[in-house]
Amino acid sequence: MRNTSYARVSTVLVIGTVIVFTAAYFSLTSGTFDMSVMDLIKTLLRIDPQPDHNLVVFDFRLPRIVLGALVGFSLGIAGAVIQGVTRNGLADPGILGINAGAGMAVVLFMFLFQGSITMTGWLGVMMMPMFGVVGGMAATAAIYLFARQDGTLDPQRLILVGIAIASGFGAVTMYVSLKMNPNDFEMAVVWLAGSLHSANWKFVITMLPWILLLPLIIWLRAHVLDLFQLSEESVKGLGVSVEREKNIFLLCSVGLVSASVAVSGSIGFVGLIAPHMARQLVGLKHKNIIPVSGVAGMAIVLIGDFIGKTIFAPAELAVGIVVSIIGVPYFVYLLIRTRK
Template sequence: MHNKKLKYSFVIILLLILIFLAFYLHLTNGMFDISVIEIFQTLFSLNDNEKFRLVIFEFRLPRIIISILIGIGLSVSGLFLQGITKNELADPGILGINSGAGAAIMMYMYFINFKASASDGSNFLNIFSMPIFGFIGGFLAALIILIFSKNNKKMDMQRLILTGIAVNSGFSAISMLFSMKMNASDFEFAAVWQAGSIYNANWTFIYMMLPWIIILSVYLYKKVHLLDYFQLEESSIVSLGIDLDKEKRKLLFSCVGLISACVCVAGNIGFIGLMAPHIARQLVGIKHRKLMPITILVGVLLLILSDFIAKTIFAPSELAVGIVISIIGIPYFIYLLYRS
């Protein structure tokens, strides 16, 4: 028991150190390099250099913070989707929930004329309305998947994946249809957004995401013990006095809320919800109360590192972070598919 606690503490400390290093690299490196001393001077207003203030407070810090929030949201939703469906290949992107939320947000952008210039955070009301529409789209995608993946009133895992792929393709086509109707500048913004990008991060998007991520993550942490019970047979779960369908619906709605908040800011970033829980299980086992914090740390680390690679590998040009994660995630998904 003592060795297990020691190992768990070691894993947490190691991940925190790696996250700190990734944070440091992201903050100090880019097209405009800044030393640690200059960062501290700027953060504590000991330096009046406006160029440093602009780079740190308007570009890099918002981008890192949004990476952290998206890492939390996608990794937690991935962990719960895998627990609810009892399928280790479940992921918000693979199941089509990302695409459902993205299609609804794309329609929202089109009908309210959400211009690319509004992505700077100036249109406060429209930005704060986006997650609601994303939630509706994500919920619709989840509902379709749940209806068509059932076989004799039980969830068929093979049907689940196939339905998710179909839903993903369908909603992606809807997103493409509406993006093609936009003018040139907004189409360019929509195309980059769909690929999964956080280059336009700003404080307004952070304020929009925070309530969704904090409230829903805390709620799900209080419910995370249910995932241990969900691994049992349904008759055993019912005998424990757990209303299985009701609890699954609550957890699923919470996951859709997290995913919608992430998709609003960064578009369709896949595979974080797939990889983070699996890596965490390899590190600390399958008990979900301990697994959730490690999953969050792994997800945050993956997002910060991927975004750092996206902004530096082809500098001064930038890749969408979703592309970097897909390059890592697709081989990992094939490996899991082969293993299962």
């Protein structure tokens, strides 16, 4: 049984990785400046490098692909953790207001430091995730404050509170952005739509510490997420410090979401769709769900970004909008299914 499960998970991860690399390949070779396979190979291997090919691949397309993969991986894992902690299959960082809280904090950072800090400079790039974490923590604190009933998080209240929190933070974000000068406002609006347009290697480097540390912490404690599917009294009876473990998981999720929002804006529904896909493919064990959710999130973001920048070319549709077009019907489907 264990070998069968391991083989199935390995197969799913291999197929998911192939899909990710396929999406990356098409993103690298397609666009306003098309490249052949040989051009791409020569450029990546530095064989007879051409300045225009180097510029397109290493300065524009490759950092965008790598950043999209990291963001999708983070959001997929964060969604799986939040659904596991809350025992609610409709929970998602965007729906719960964590995206909105992180987004509000980053827009506030743009407003407070407009003109004094370059957003793509090292200082701006390093400070934005910190502001995002503070905003995400504010949203999480509000969830704890209003969604708890008799000392526990109520799954039904969670969705309602999350929608209210997202609306409140969204209103503050819009108010602050309207106070910006026209150039900063335009940048904030594009960023809030969930865009990888401004991707660069600095953003990628900023994401790496979060990606290398937090998913590992989550995966090593994945067995606790399995226990959380029992009643809270049963989990406490097994000797698990429920509140401590919840805090660890939520802090890791907030960190992943906030870092993602800081570099790409708010890309919703990835944390909702990816864990559902993972559970359908590899079952209910979180040791398997977490990596598969990460790979599924990578595929969703990369495919969404490819669709957004090619179908409407020369115009470009933000990846957050493309994913939302897919995610909203899927969310409605899940709502209908849970009522049956």
